[in-house]
Amino acid sequence: MYMVMLLPLFSALFYFSNFIEQASKVGSIITVILSIAILTLSQGTYSFFDINQVNRVLIISVSSVYSLAIFFASKYHSNLERVEHLKLHFSLMGVFTFTMLFTLLINNFGLMWIGIEGTTASSALLLIIERQKNQIEAAWRYVLIVSTGLSIAIISIILVYLYYNTLDASLIISKHHPDSLLLSVAGIAALIGIGTKVGIFPMHTWLPDAHGEAPSEISAMFSGILLPVAAYVLYEFYEATYTPIVTESFFIFIFLTLLFVALIMASQKNIKRMFAYSTMENMAMITLGLILGTYGLIGALLIILAHAFGKSSAFFSSGNILGTYGTKDMNAIRGVRDRLPSTAISLLGSSLIVTGAPPFGVFIGEFFIIYQLFIGKNYGLAASIIVFLFIISVSVMYKVSTMVFDGNDQSHERLNLNVTQKATALIAFALSFLVTFIFLGGLL
Amino acid sequence: MIPTSEVFELIAALMLFVAIWAQVGSFVLSKIQVIIIQTTLLSIYTVLLGIYESSIALIVLAILIIFLRGVVTAYILLRKFPERSQLVRESSTTVPSIIILSIGVIIVSLVVYQIALFPVIQSLPDSVQRIANPPIIALGFVIAIQGFLLIATRKNKVTQFTGYIEIENAMVLLSLGIFPLPLVIEISVLLDVLALVIVGSVLLSGSLNSERLEDLTG
Numbered sequence: 001m002y003m004v005m006l007l008p009l010f011s012a013l014f015y016f017s018n019f020i021e022q023a024s025k026v027g028s029i030i031t032v033i034l035s036i037a038i039l040t041l042s043q044g045t046y047s048f049f050d051i052n053q054v055n056r057v058l059i060i061s062v063s064s065v066y067s068l069a070i071f072f073a074s075k076y077h078s079n080l081e082r083v084e085h086l087k088l089h090f091s092l093m094g095v096f097t098f099t100m101l102f103t104l105l106i107n108n109f110g111l112m113w114i115g116i117e118g119t120t121a122s123s124a125l126l127l128i129i130e131r132q133k134n135q136i137e138a139a140w141r142y143v144l145i146v147s148t149g150l151s152i153a154i155i156s157i158i159l160v161y162l163y164y165n166t167l168d169a170s171l172i173i174s175k176h177h178p179d180s181l182l183l184s185v186a187g188i189a190a191l192i193g194i195g196t197k198v199g200i201f202p203m204h205t206w207l208p209d210a211h212g213e214a215p216s217e218i219s220a221m222f223s224g225i226l227l228p229v230a231a232y233v234l235y236e237f238y239e240a241t242y243t244p245i246v247t248e249s250f251f252i253f254i255f256l257t258l259l260f261v262a263l264i265m266a267s268q269k270n271i272k273r274m275f276a277y278s279t280m281e282n283m284a285m286i287t288l289g290l291i292l293g294t295y296g297l298i299g300a301l302l303i304i305l306a307h308a309f310g311k312s313s314a315f316f317s318s319g320n321i322l323g324t325y326g327t328k329d330m331n332a333i334r335g336v337r338d339r340l341p342s343t344a345i346s347l348l349g350s351s352l353i354v355t356g357a358p359p360f361g362v363f364i365g366e367f368f369i370i371y372q373l374f375i376g377k378n379y380g381l382a383a384s385i386i387v388f389l390f391i392i393s394v395s396v397m398y399k400v401s402t403m404v405f406d407g408n409d410q411s412h413e414r415l416n417l418n419v420t421q422k423a424t425a426l427i428a429f430a431l432s433f434l435v436t437f438i439f440l441g442g443l444l
Numbered sequence: 445m446i447p448t449s450e451v452f453e454l455i456a457a458l459m460l461f462v463a464i465w466a467q468v469g470s471f472v473l474s475k476i477q478v479i480i481i482q483t484t485l486l487s488i489y490t491v492l493l494g495i496y497e498s499s500i501a502l503i504v505l506a507i508l509i510i511f512l513r514g515v516v517t518a519y520i521l522l523r524k525f526p527e528r529s530q531l532v533r534e535s536s537t538t539v540p541s542i543i544i545l546s547i548g549v550i551i552v553s554l555v556v557y558q559i560a561l562f563p564v565i566q567s568l569p570d571s572v573q574r575i576a577n578p579p580i581i582a583l584g585f586v587i588a589i590q591g592f593l594l595i596a597t598r599k600n601k602v603t604q605f606t607g608y609i610e611i612e613n614a615m616v617l618l619s620l621g622i623f624p625l626p627l628v629i630e631i632s633v634l635l636d637v638l639a640l641v642i643v644g645s646v647l648l649s650g651s652l653n654s655e656r657l658e659d660l661t662g
Binding site for chain 1: 568601626637643
């Protein structure tokens with residue numbers, strides 16, 4: 001467990017050598033293997049750390065996406081003018097991964113907050129590898145909005161500490177608490193504060209900017225693993241503070257998030273911003289599943305895994321398209337099927353996955369969550385969510401299929417793309433597809 | 445002899461006045477002075493509370509606050525200024541309307557506190573109510589709202605960052621007014637904020653103003 005957490009940090013120390021790329025690749029693969037080995041550990045508390053049914057799934061997705069991102073970045077940024085920037089990039093990716101794993105494993109609400117704030121500090125500079133004006137502005141907004149939002153969550157920590165006289169997460173969650181005004185305020189402060197990082201409307205404003213301007217592998221890490229880690233922290237706070245008012249507030253904010261995404265998705269022109277808004281939808285569903293529990297929890301875990309790989313594949317594919325077409329404008333991207341055949345497969349496949357098309361993992365997960373809503377007699381919310389998900393799905397698939405299938409004629413030649421870049425996108429797509437079978441095989 | 449509680453309330457009220465000064469001033473350099481003065485006041489508050497409650501942890505926290513936030517943070521931000529730093533003004537300040545807005549927000553914040561948050565304090569068990577200090581909590585809440593206002597109404601990045609530091613100072617004040625967090629958590633929060641200041645200072649390179657860019661819309 002300690003090795004899983006510390007290996008990415010150890011890899012980051014190779015910044016001072018010329019082997020940072022190789023060290024990061026080897027380190028990331030070992031991290032994946034060790035994170036799978038964590039499944040053999042029994043759930044419970046280990047000194048300052050905690051293993052539970054949610055965070056062990058997230059640990060696997062964090063380490064796997066980190067590994068894929070390292071391989072993708074090694075080729076995606078190979079033309080970078082200054083080698084120091086790339087070395088720093090690899091190093092910061094290691095630190096960023098360490099902060100996420102620390103946040104997942106630590107069994108203390110205060111230190112969990114430190115970890116999630118640490119992810120902001122360690123990841124902000126990953127956005128500006130090319131030092132472009134847009135990237136610097138997006139990174140600034142990311143740091144300012146997220147940090148300010150997270151400050152509100154400190155109120156929640158103070159009130160939780162006041163109520164329980166401890167910040168031990170597993171101990172607090174194991175206690176059953178009565179309805180309390182104090183905990184209601186704590187829960188709502190956590191929803192607003194940590195919800196900013198999760199991308200809950202209306203605190204989401206940093207998200208499309210950061211995802212849209214970040215290098216593709218960083219967009220993949222943000223979307224595929226950082227936001228689910230934040231959703232996990234929000235879930236932990238929810239477990240400590242839930243009251244009827246808090247639950248209602250979560251439902252309202254999730255409803256508004258899905259409504260907002262459904263309304264804005266059709267007007268998107270930038271491929272990466274489109275997937276960023278899609279992430280908001282996925283995060284809303286993950287958060288909903290986690291707080292609903294039982295079938296909802298199973299659904300959330302399925303979405304976490306399938307979405308981590310699916311969205312990574314979508315962002316890697318977007319990066320391949322940006323690298324070859326030189327634009328993020330979807331109106332200017334046509335004929336992907338003939339020009340970039342492998343990217344067409346990964347883009348189309350991953351889009352189907354993240355929009356919840358059957359039979360992929362996200363679809364099964366969403367089905368479970370909606371089923372749980374029906375069990376809880378939340379018919380109105382369930383019906384609204386079905387409509388919103390349908391609109392979002394149609395909007396994304398229309399745009400993606402237009403890019404892939406329109407404008408294919410014999411006059412266009414195939415575009416050159418590095419094998420690693422193509423393979424990473426396809427592997428991420430294949431892994432996402434595999435999640436369905438892992439679930440059906442009873443391994444999840 | 446002035447009652448101890450009034451000394452604490454006076455310091456917290458001074459912190460609020462400093463926050464209003466940040467709203468009014470149009471020179472960017474004054475924002476860094478705001479950080480230094482407000483942090484010093486917070487540090488004095490913490491050290492007095494530490495002496496009053498015979499808590500070494502609070503005295504250590506006070507020293508760290510003044511060093512990490514009052515000295516290091518201010519130094520990092522000052523290094524980002526051009527040589528003739530006195531001349532850097534905010535381009536977007538409309539001082540009279542901001543004074544009115546700021547005072548209006550203070551009144552609204554206090555009303556919200558009285559209606560929504562004060563009942564929460566009253567609902568606490570007696571043992572906790574003896575520790576909690578409602579005037580300090582109210583002032584902490586109002587300072588935090590002033591920090592949000594500073595971020596929302598300004599384009600200058602240093603001013604926006606001052607707003608963020610104000611919010612963090614308000615959170616420490618809230619924590620001290622309600623129920624002080626364990627020292628390890630308070631120190632970690634301070635270090636985290638320092639890390640963000642360092643990262644933020646890198647992002648301050650180039651334009652000091654936050655801009656509306658075509659690619660970042662929609």
